[in-house]
Amino acid sequence: MAVSHEPRIVGFLCNWCSYAGADLAGTSRITYPANIRIIRVPCSGRVDPLFVVKSFQLGADGVLIAGCHPGDCHYTEGNYHTRRRFALLRPFLDYLGIDQERFRLEWVSASEGKKFSEVVADFTETLKRIGPREI
């Protein structure tokens, strides 16, 4: 029988919107699966592709990058760079034998605590469905 699998997600959250959104989920006492570990970065554009690849290398089941909505980046254009980097990096994961579904980019604003919890719940669900990584 399949053992129930608890995926581990590494989440890179920009300080100004998504990290604040995650805080708001807390302040509003919205529960969500405890599978995510959050790393605070100043801007989603700070996330080096290396961070993502390294997370997978160490054994992460999923990596989430979350930033301000397009147009709302605290540094005006950081998330546009994030969006392009994401689009380039994602197909590359195939070469590493990592399912593209394990890598997500989401826009979560500082007022979207609810959305943040939904993103985590949904991502966890997806990763459970895909199952553990074969390393």
Add this chain to the structure above:
Amino acid sequence: MARVGVFVCHCGTNIAGVVNIPEVLEAAEKMPMVVSATDNKYSCSEPGQASIREAIIENNLNRVIVAACSPRMHEITFRRALASAGLNPYLLEMANIREQCSWVHSDNKEIATNKAIEIIKMAVAKVIRHEPLYPRQVGITKRALVIGGGITGIQTALDIANAGYGVVLVEREPSIGGRMAQLDKTFPTLDCSACILTPKMVDLSQHPKIKLMTYAEVKKVTGFIGNFEVEILHKAKKVDHLKCIGCGICWQKCPEKVPSEFDLGLGKRTAIYIPFAQAVPPKPVIDLSHCRYTKYLTWVATGQEGKKPPECRICEKLCPTAAIAWDQEEQLFTEKFGTIVVATGYQTYDYSHYKEYGSRDFADVITGLQLERLMSASGPTGGEVTRLSDGSHPKTVAFVCCVGSRDQQRGRPYCSKVCCMYTAKQAIMLKEHDPEVQCYIFYIDVRAGGKDFEEFYLRAIDEAGVIYIKGRPSKIYQDGKKLIVLGEDTLMGRPVEIPVDLVVLATGMEPSAGADELARNLNISYDTYNFMVEAHPKLRPVETHTDGIFVAGACVGPRDIPECVAQGSAAAAKVAALFSQDTLTTEPLIAVVNQARCIGCLLCVTICPFKAVDYQTTQDGRLIAATNESLCKGCGLCIAACRPKAIDLRGFTNQQILDEVAGLWL
């Protein structure tokens, strides 16, 4: 060797009610480089902070983890606690086990406890690599630049100067005054515009703290808050303003007549001119594109082809102070400023796109601003409102609102805000000029939000007998001496066709020409219409995303005079607050370049949104990137883009983030 102290907060029961604190402490003690792990009921309280202070000293800690609420909540508080224990405040890392753990996983205490331990583990991995950081103090040039000499710029400059600081006001026209100088009266009080504006203009020109630079333009801006360097182009006036006494002989005698920009083509000015009678400074410039002598000189220089233009030079012959300076050339000066206020204002929409309203082909279809000039006692007709076609006095006048406003098809969906009120004002005044006049106002909605505005609008109906017709006219055409305005009264649901003598188009506001170029020079944002973008529309209305640069007035969006004045004063208050300090403290959490690693690809220069990365040449001749500590905001975009990993972000270094990730699997 790092000596880490972990302080776990109960936050009353907020954390302790879910997370098993003794278990967390036990785990924390075993983490690498951790020398002490203690708990606190309320870490942020004074006793809590005191116990952190004591522990730092007692255990000789040099790195601190506070496992409590979000760093967005109390990072500053705990940094202060570190500082009070004699530790560099940047050696702190917070582990967010409240907002991102106990509050969201209250359904499973065991899982929450495990997660809290892991969050602390990641923080420990990161904190070990923290370095002491020091904010830097930079000096401030206590002198402000105000760009634009309309009412907003005038107010800003006066307020800054009255606070005791030096101001340079740059205006590209030969005189300050802006749009307000063109108006006859202002709504809703019907104050004479010139009577309230011109004393301010004179105040400004005589203020010992203000240097006025007219006929000048801002060309290039470098530097950062407190220390801007600005290149200002002084256009050639061809008149030495130090010698000129403004007697006016030259502009009275100059034979070359050209349409006056100030009177919007309704009147004439000469080639050597002041734009209007109360101009400040009251000294002329020579418009080289029309000056006869200049034409003669070009004729000589280009090989004397065609007819010889007259050698004129009448102004020079008549000038009693020999102030005409033909050898004066345009000049570029660099000046230093601590702050910049942009107050470049607006221009009215060019309605030539409105074919249905004649695209400027009908002499008796004019704009609201043109009507102001006609009504003004100092205007081209001396205050007589007459038709341009035959000089007769119009008896029926139709106003059309929202020309170039609230019009999706013309790409102008926004409301220009002042038109409803100024059409009402003009209708009331036309009735005062001539009681026989009947006015019709075609409107979409009457927006009379403002002090005494609604009353003023009602006055137009009740006292001036204005007939308001709801609907945008579909066509205006000439029929003999009359203009026919075709439209639909949408309230009555029937077509209307009104023959009138004069049509006034209430053309909307758009940013002054060149606003986009200026914004790019200043590195501030502008929207699709070229309006400047404020840092926050509600809470930071006069600031921009570039520190030290402020925006005020109609360059940000349609505004009326009192709003412009208020914004000018607001910007001035911001400037004064900044200048009241002697130095500025800059955040040390910024990008730094490792010179040895940099390969000079300069991708970082192009990617930086704040122009904070520049390049320099090393002693051995290599081109490398260099960050400007005062401009850098620490976003880290350049770092993620740097291929040789030669730039890093203090407080969020590559190694720290990688270690945080690795900390999870420790």
